Every structure is written in structure tokens, then in C-alpha cells.
Amino acid sequence: MVLYGDAWPKLQLAEPELDVLKKKRNTGSTMQLSVNNATNGRKAPISPQTLAQLREGESGTLDRLELPEDVARRLMELGFLPGHEVVPARSAPGGEPRVYQVDGSEVALRRETAKRLILRPPAARSRKS
Amino acid sequence: MSDCHSCAGCGVAAAPPPASKTATRPHIVAIIGPPNSGKSTLFNRLTGLRQKVANFPGVTVEQRVGKAKMNNHREVILVDLPGVYSLNPRSEDEQVTRDVLKGEMNGIPKPDAVLLILDSTNLGRHLVLAAPILALKLPTLVILNMADDLRSRGGQVDTAELASELGAPVALVSASKGDGVEKVFQFMAGTSAGTTSLAAPKIELPVLQDVPRCRQWAQRVGVGAAYQAPTPPLWTRRLDAIFLHPVFGVLIFAGVVAGVFQTIFRGARPLMDGLQALIQISGHWIGNVLPDGIIRSLLVEGVWNGVGSVIVFLPQILLLFLFIGILEDSGYLSRAALIADRTMAKFGLQGKSFIPLLSAYACAVPAIMSTRTIESKRDRLATILIAPFMTCSARLPVYFLIIAAFIKDRPFLGPFFGTQAAALLGLYILGFLAAIITARLLKSSVLKSERTPFMLEMPPYRMPTLRSLGLRLYDRSKVFLHRAGTVILTCAVVLWVLAHVPLQNGKPPEISNSYAGMIGHAVEPVIKPLGFNWKIGIGLVSSIFARETIVATFGTIYGIEGDEHSAGLQQAMQNELTPGGAFALLIFFAFAMQCISTIAVVRRETGGWKWPAVQFAYMTVVAYICALIANVAVRAGLFT
Numbered sequence: 001m002v003l004y005g006d007a008w009p010k011l012q013l014a015e016p017e018l019d020v021l022k023k024k025r026n027t028g029s030t031m032q033l034s035v036n037n038a039t040n041g042r043k044a045p046i047s048p049q050t051l052a053q054l055r056e057g058e059s060g061t062l063d064r065l066e067l068p069e070d071v072a073r074r075l076m077e078l079g080f081l082p083g084h085e086v087v088p089a090r091s092a093p094g095g096e097p098r099v100y101q102v103d104g105s106e107v108a109l110r111r112e113t114a115k116r117l118i119l120r121p122p123a124a125r126s127r128k129s
Numbered sequence: 130m131s132d133c134h135s136c137a138g139c140g141v142a143a144a145p146p147p148a149s150k151t152a153t154r155p156h157i158v159a160i161i162g163p164p165n166s167g168k169s170t171l172f173n174r175l176t177g178l179r180q181k182v183a184n185f186p187g188v189t190v191e192q193r194v195g196k197a198k199m200n201n202h203r204e205v206i207l208v209d210l211p212g213v214y215s216l217n218p219r220s221e222d223e224q225v226t227r228d229v230l231k232g233e234m235n236g237i238p239k240p241d242a243v244l245l246i247l248d249s250t251n252l253g254r255h256l257v258l259a260a261p262i263l264a265l266k267l268p269t270l271v272i273l274n275m276a277d278d279l280r281s282r283g284g285q286v287d288t289a290e291l292a293s294e295l296g297a298p299v300a301l302v303s304a305s306k307g308d309g310v311e312k313v314f315q316f317m318a319g320t321s322a323g324t325t326s327l328a329a330p331k332i333e334l335p336v337l338q339d340v341p342r343c344r345q346w347a348q349r350v351g352v353g354a355a356y357q358a359p360t361p362p363l364w365t366r367r368l369d370a371i372f373l374h375p376v377f378g379v380l381i382f383a384g385v386v387a388g389v390f391q392t393i394f395r396g397a398r399p400l401m402d403g404l405q406a407l408i409q410i411s412g413h414w415i416g417n418v419l420p421d422g423i424i425r426s427l428l429v430e431g432v433w434n435g436v437g438s439v440i441v442f443l444p445q446i447l448l449l450f451l452f453i454g455i456l457e458d459s460g461y462l463s464r465a466a467l468i469a470d471r472t473m474a475k476f477g478l479q480g481k482s483f484i485p486l487l488s489a490y491a492c493a494v495p496a497i498m499s500t501r502t503i504e505s506k507r508d509r510l511a512t513i514l515i516a517p518f519m520t521c522s523a524r525l526p527v528y529f530l531i532i533a534a535f536i537k538d539r540p541f542l543g544p545f546f547g548t549q550a551a552a553l554l555g556l557y558i559l560g561f562l563a564a565i566i567t568a569r570l571l572k573s574s575v576l577k578s579e580r581t582p583f584m585l586e587m588p589p590y591r592m593p594t595l596r597s598l599g600l601r602l603y604d605r606s607k608v609f610l611h612r613a614g615t616v617i618l619t620c621a622v623v624l625w626v627l628a629h630v631p632l633q634n635g636k637p638p639e640i641s642n643s644y645a646g647m648i649g650h651a652v653e654p655v656i657k658p659l660g661f662n663w664k665i666g667i668g669l670v671s672s673i674f675a676r677e678t679i680v681a682t683f684g685t686i687y688g689i690e691g692d693e694h695s696a697g698l699q700q701a702m703q704n705e706l707t708p709g710g711a712f713a714l715l716i717f718f719a720f721a722m723q724c725i726s727t728i729a730v731v732r733r734e735t736g737g738w739k740w741p742a743v744q745f746a747y748m749t750v751v752a753y754i755c756a757l758i759a760n761v762a763v764r765a766g767l768f769t
Contacts, residue, residue: 070219071582076340077214078584079254089366090373092467099369099467099587104251104358106365106587108467110474113582 047122051086051100052115059087063120067113079103080117155206156321157238158197159230161262162246163255164212165588167274169193171246171304172209173600175313180207199318208240216261217338230265242268242320244313249273249301250284250359250589256347259295261337269297270316277303278589284359291354305594365460365589372464382468385461387542389452390557391550393445400444405697408437426637427625431685435621438684438698439613439677442526446609447602449522450491454601458593462487463585470583476565477572482512486564489519490557491605493727497734507578511571513734514744517722518564520557522609523676527718528556530680534699535711559719563751612675616725620671620678624685640664640686659717659753660710660760672723679718709763713756720752 048054051062062082065072079102080086089106091098097110162168172180176195193209210229211222218224225234232239245262247255252273262269273279273286279301292299298316302309335346372378412433419425456462466487473482482500489496496516500509520528532552541551572578627645629637640646641663648670649663656666664686668679680698687701706714722728722745731741 067582073217073219073340074214075584076344077257078586081341081344090369092373092470093375093378094471097467097470097583097585099373101361103254105254108463108470108583108585108587110470110583113584 048119049121050115050119051088051109051117052111054086054088054119056088056090059085060119061085063118066116066118071113075113075117078107079105080107086117154238155204156242156317157206157208157240158242158244158317158320159208159210159240160244160246161210161226161230161258162212162272162274163214163248163258165586166212166246166248166255167304168209168212168246170594170597171244171272171274171302171310171313172207173597174304174307174310176207178600178603197314197317199314199321201318203318203321205317205321207244208237214258215337215340215343230262230267240267242270242317244270244272244316246272246274246304248275249279249286250275250282250362252286252356253347253351253358254344256350257340257343259350260334260343260346263295263297264334264337268320270313271295271297271299272313273299273301274304276301276308277306278362279359282359282362283357285355285357287355291350291356294350294353305591305597362589368590369464369587372461373467378464378468382465385456385465387546387550387554389449390554391546392452393448393550393553395547395550397445397448401441404444405441408433408441412437423629426629427622431621431625432618434684434687435624435681436613436618438680439526439617440610442529442677442680443606443609445529446522446525447605449525450602450605451598453490454598455593458591458597460588460590463587466585467587470585473565474583476569478508478511478565478568482508482568485512485516486519489516489521492521492523492608493517493519493724494730497727497730500734505578507572507576510735510740511568511576513731514571514740515564515567517724517727517744517748518560518567518720520560520719521676521724523612523724524556524718526677526680528553528715530683530698530702531706531711531715534702535706535708556715556719559716563720567747612677616675617678617681620674621681621685624667624671624682628686645686658760659713659756660707660764661714662705664705665710665714669717672718674723674725676718676723707764709760712763713760716759717752717756720748720755722748 048060054060062080062084064082065075084103087101089099089101097108099106099108160168160172175197180193180195195207197205197207210226213223213226216227218227228234229237243262245259288299288301300309300312335342372381412429416425416429485496485500493516497513500512532549536549536552538547538549541548624645628640628643630644645667649667652666652670653663668682671682672679683698728741732738
């Protein structure tokens with residue numbers, strides 16, 4: 001498993017690095033974490049952690065792709081790059097797969113793939129921009 | 130250079146002309162671009178009908194080669210490469226593209242120039258492919274396609290600036306409308322005269338293996354060229370709201386499918402009747418011209434009745450392909466794939482299997498070849514093994530004949546969807562079910578593997594052009610008539626000979642006593658439970674080579690017998706088959722793997738005889754058992 005991260009899309013930034021070392025828990029436990037966060041006050045609205053949790057029309061910024069390297073590469077070629085904004089659009093009747101607007105085009109993914117695409121937390125987003 | 134002034138950026142590319150090497154061999158230009166960039170449209174625009182489809186030597190990736198005529202009467206060979214996002218060789222498509230461009234593909238000389246075609250409405254992402262292509266240092270024209278869309282949706286790009294950023298000439302064109310295509314011709318004229326070469330790019334090329342860096346590079350180039358992305362395609366959003374609607378989307382999907390089948394049956398009728406009459410009249414005419422004897426019998430009964438009875442189905446097949454063409458060119462097919470994905474996933478298949486399976490509706494051979502894009506070996510094998518269950522066009526003549534002979538056309542679901550269309554649709558569904566159930570069996574046993582992700586780009590909806598639809602139909606007719614003129618013709622002639630020997634008292638025997646008849650009688654005990662007599666047996670044996678041969682065989686047999694001649698094949702079928710037998714024959718054809726070309730391509734793709742043998746045995750057994758059940762069920766009155 002290779003993780004692609006973080007330093008995109010700062011155009012002037014010379015060294016976009018691949019966060020090869022960053023290993024994360026699976027999404028199940030991350031979701032658990034976000035529920036706990038909600039109870040301790042300040043960060044009351046639960047922010048979506050993965051692409052699969054975004055609602056239709058709600059935008060999120062990609063942080064990394066927790067997928068095997070060849071799959072991650074293909075997704076990046078389709079526009080799912082760390083730092084890029086993704087907006088879920090319509091889904092097929094039945095809710096799956098869903099079309100995502102990313103990098104000027106529309107790509108359909110199943111939920112099982114979308115939940116491996118981890119979003120940047122809003123706090124980190126505002127700090128970076 | 131003088132004829133190149135309208136082509137932005139050629140000035141930058143000025144260089145001393147290298148010694149002309151074009152005298153010895155034709156000038157070769159490769160066309161490359163990401164999927165959905167309009168590559169094929171441009172290729173068609175440049176070559177028109179002067180193109181052919183073949184395979185790259187040694188591999189099964191399809192290559193299209195065509196000729197473009199320049200103003201100076203010189204010809205340029207155009208090679209259309211597979212649509213790829215990068216040159217990192219992971220799939221077979223990318224490997225082939227890379228090898229051709231590097232001159233490492235046997236049998237194809239290194240291209241003299243490259244046409245890189247990109248979608249101007251999505252330049253940020255599409256420019257990524259420019260990096261590895263420019264790194265090849267071949268003379269390259271960067272073509273920004275869909276210029277009309279870019280303008281109408283308020284996008285902008287400075288082509289002169291982009292040309293200097295990239296160090297390669299840039300042309301803004303609309304391949305579907307033909308705007309700006311003259312710049313492409315000018316570029317090719319320039320390179321074939323050896324007057325164009327590549328300048329160094331202003332912004333240094335990125336490390337090619339690193340996707341984020343390549344994308345970043347593309348961004349900088351785009352910013353440098355004052356690229357303004359167009360607003361999102363409003364119409365696509367609106368249409369998606371309808372076509373992907375939870376209720377209407379499914380209804381429309383079903384309506385489209387039903388409409389296609391209904392039109393194939395009703396709409397093609399006048400054309401078919403006309404063609405039938407033409408073949409009969411010309412048959413009589415040939416019969417009258419030739420002296421009575423063995424030659425006349427061979428030509429009229431063997432060749433004309435045999436091949437003619439297959440050619441009659443050309444209008445229906447073309448109508449089907451017209452629909453498939455409209456669905457594909459308009460962008461609806463991707464939505465259909467999206468709607469179908471959930472169902473496919475249930476059977477262990479993935480989105481990538483969907484496209485080969487769809488093209489198997491035309492013919493299993495190219496479908497099996499196109500499975501090369503599936504990276505997972507097990508998924509690929511599963512797709513190869515189930516592809517021949519899909520209702521290919523070779524089954525249609527048999528279906529049309531039997532359905533028309535045995536099913537009265539009555540309104541079924543309202544006045545616009547009759548029983549004949551319903552029967553045909555039913556057979557398509559049956560083939561599809563057999564395919565996915567087999568997939569399920571394979572994926573849960575010998576070919577078990579992890580699910581591979583589904584990713585499918587949704588192109589914007591577009592109006593299909595008459596030009597591209599026309600080319601498709603032209604292509605399809607060529608393939609169909611070529612088969613009729615080779616495989617079917619050979620079978621018809623061989624069958625005619627077998628039906629005329631051994632001579633009895635110097636005269637051809639009764640068909641029952643001929644070699645053909647003996648073969649029919651020999652298989653009769655096996656097929657009798659299905660409701661088939663020995664004449665149907667002759668047809669079944671001949672159809673092992675190609676499915677539609679059975680119709681040609683019937684044409685020849687009844688041509689020889691003569692008595693049913695005027696009444697036509699339909700009546701002959703009604704005399705030979707019980708309703709149970711007719712139903713069984715349809716079922717048998719839906720499932721059996723009667724196609725020598727498919728067997729050959731499966732052997733090549735799987736590297737041995739094991740899988741084609743297993744597949745042939747499996748499909749034949751399934752076909753036999755299901756046909757037996759069908760015959761017994763009808764005779765027991767289950768359907769009355």
C-alpha cells in the first residue's frame with residue numbers, strides 16, 4: 001500500500017513529496033473517531049473524512065489515496081490528485097456508483113473506492129490556503 | 130514554411146530542414162490522445178474511407194491505419210494509437226502506444242511525426258500527456274480539439290503562447306465540424322517535406338513517472354498560455370438529471386432497449402423485402418442466362434440461395450449498429466454502463482468487463498481482443514469465457530428466420546412493442562443471463578479474486594455526426610459482406626457438393642441419400658430429443674464454422690429440393706420444425722459456441738487449447754440441455 005500526499009497544488013512549491021511512509025487505519029476506525037470528535041464540543045459539525053461521506057454538491061479537498069499503487073496512479077491520471085477539489089454529482093439509480101466532478105471532468109466510482117480517498121480536514125485546509 | 134503561417138507557433142519550430150528521407154518509404158504520422166479527446170473523429174476526418182482496421186503485429190490491440198491525401202498529392206500514412214492517459218506501460222494499450230512511438234514495434238517503422246490530440250475544454254488534465262510525448266523529440270503538432278465547445282462555454286487559450294511554452298506548434302480545431310483541420314494538413318505537409326522540427330520547451334519537462342508533478346507541470350503550462358477553462362457543460366448536467374434519475378433513468382434505459390429491438394424488426398422489413406426480391410430476381414436472371422446443368426445448379430442453388438439467404442439480413446444488422454453508434458457517440462453508453470454496474474458487480478464482474486461484453490453484441494472476436502485492457506488476469510479470463518454468450522450479430526439471421534416463421538407479430542406491450550421484438554429481446558436477455566451466471570460460477574470458484582475498482586469517465590453528451598455514423602455502417606457492411614463472401618460462400622459450395630454426391634446412375638442423388646443427407650442422418654439420433662430432424666442436423670453441423678451458415682445451408686437444401694422455393698425459407702421452416710423444435714433451435718443457438726474464429730481467438734489469447742476446449746464443451750452441454758428442456762416444455766404444453 002502506498003499513500004500519496006500532501007504537497008499539492010502549490011504551484012511554486014518545488015518538492016511535492018509522496019508520503020510513502022504515512023500509514024493509516026482503515027476507514028471503519030476513522031469514522032469511529034469522527035463520531036467521538038462530535039461529542040467533545042468545539043468541532044461540533046462532523047466533517048466528512050472520505051469522499052464517500054460527502055453529500056451531493058458538497059465539495060471536499062483530497063488529501064491522499066489509500067489504495068494500491070497501480071489503482072492510485074490510474075485515479076490520479078483521471079484527476080484524483082491530492083490537493084484537488086472533488087464534488088460528488090449524480091449517482092446511478094440505486095445510489096451506486098456515483099459520478100464525481102474532479103479536475104474538469106466527471107468520473108464515476110463505486111463507494112468502496114470512494115471511501116479509500118481521504119479528504120483533508122477543513123481546519124488543515126484553511127491553514128494551508 | 131510559407132504554407133504554414135496560419136498554424137500558430139510554427140515560427141518557433143523553424144529549423145534547418147533535415148535531409149529528406151521520405152523518398153524511400155511513406156511518411157508515417159501517429160495520432161495519440163487520451164480517451165474522449167476526439168481522436169477517432171479526427172482520424173476519420175483526415176482519412177475518410179481510406180482506412181482499415183487491423184491488429185498490431187504480435188499483440189491483439191486494434192490498430193487503425195489510414196491514408197491522408199495532401200494538397201501536393203503526397204500521401205501520408207496515419208496510425209491511430211489506442212487512447213491512453215500516460216505512456217507508463219501498465220496495460221497492453223499503453224505498452225503498444227509506447228513501443229510504436231519509440232520505434233520498437235516490429236513491422237511498424239518509427240513515426241516521422243506525431244499528432245497529439247487533447248480536449249481543449251479540459252486542457253489542464255489533458256496536457257499531462259504532452260510531457261511524455263514531447264520528451265520523445267519527434268515533430269509534434271499539439272491539437273486542441275472541441276474548439277467550438279471551448280468557445281461556446283466561454284473558455285479561452287492563447288495558442289501562440291502555448292506553442293512557445295511547449296516548443297511545438299499548436300492548432301485549435303473542431304474535428305467534428307472540420308474547423309481548423311487545414312492546419313493539421315499543413316503540419317503534415319511540412320513534416321513530410323522535412324521542414325518542421327521541435328524546439329526546446331520553455332518550461333522544462335517533469336519527471337514522467339510522477340503523476341502529481343506532471344499535473345503540476347501541465348498547470349504551469351496552462352497558466353502560461355492564459356488558459357481559461359470553460360464553464361461546466363450545462364446540457365450534460367441537465368440530461369444527466371433525466372438519464373440518471375432514480376425512476377425515469379431506469380424507465381428510459383428500458384425504453385431505449387425496447388425501442389431498438391422494435392425498430393430492428395419493423396423498420397427493416399421494407400428494406401429486407403426489397404433485398405430479398407432483388408436476390409430472387411437476379412437468381413432467376415442468372416438461371417436463365419446459364420445453360421441447364423451442373424454449373425447452373427451450383428451457382429443458383431449453391432451460391433445464390435446459400436449466400437443470398439444470409440445477405441438478406443444486412444439491413445437489420447445495419448439498423449442495430451446504427452443504434453449502437455448513436456448511443457456510443459452521444460455519450461449515453463457510458464451512462465448505461467453506470468446504470469448496469471451494480472448488476473455487474475453482483476456477478477463478480479467489474480466496469481471494465483462491461484465494454485468488451487457490449488461489443489460482443491457485435492462479434493465476440495473483437496470483444497475478446499479488447500479484454501486486454503483489463504489488468505486483472507482472472508477478470509480478463511472470466512470476461513473472455515463469457516463473451517461468446519452475448520448475442521452476436523451472426524446469431525441474428527437464425528433468430529430472425531425462426532422468429533418470423535413461428536411467432537405471429539401481435540401487440541405485446543402496447544402497440545409499439547410487438548411479440549416478435551419481445552422474443553428477440555428475450556433471446557438477448559437469455560444470452561446475457563447465461564453470461565453473468567457463468568461469470569458468477571467462475572468468479573466464485575476457479576477465478577476467485579479481489580474486486581478491482583470501477584472507474585469510468587463520463588464524457589459530455591454530444592450530438593452524433595452523420596459522418597461518423599456513416600463510417601461505422603460502412604465498416605460493418607464490409608465485415609458482414611466479407612464473411613458472406615468467404616466463410617459462408619465456402620460452406621455453401623462445400624455443402625452443395627456434399628448434397629450432390631455420390632452420383633446415382635450418373636445423376637445427383639435425392640438429398641436424403643447424398644453425403645450431406647448421410648451426415649444429417651448420422652447426427653439425427655443425438656438431436657432428435659431436441660425436436661430436430663436430419664435436415665436441421667445438416668444445418669447444425671455446417672453451423673459449427675459460423676452460426677449464420679445454418680441459414681445458408683437451409684437456403685441451399687431447399688433450393689435443391691425446389692418445391693418450397695417460391696414460398697421461401699420461412700415456410701420451409703414451418704414444415705420442418707414443430708413449435709417445440711423451433712423454440713429448442715433458438716435456445717440452442719443462444720448458448721452454443723458455434724464459431725471457428727472465436728475458438729481460434731480464445732486459443733491465442735489464453736495461450737493454449739485448454740480454455741477454448743473447456744469453453745466449447747461447457748457451452749455445447751448447456752445449449753443441449755436447455756434446448757432439450759425447451760422442446761419438452763413446449764410439447765408438454767407449458768406455453769399454451
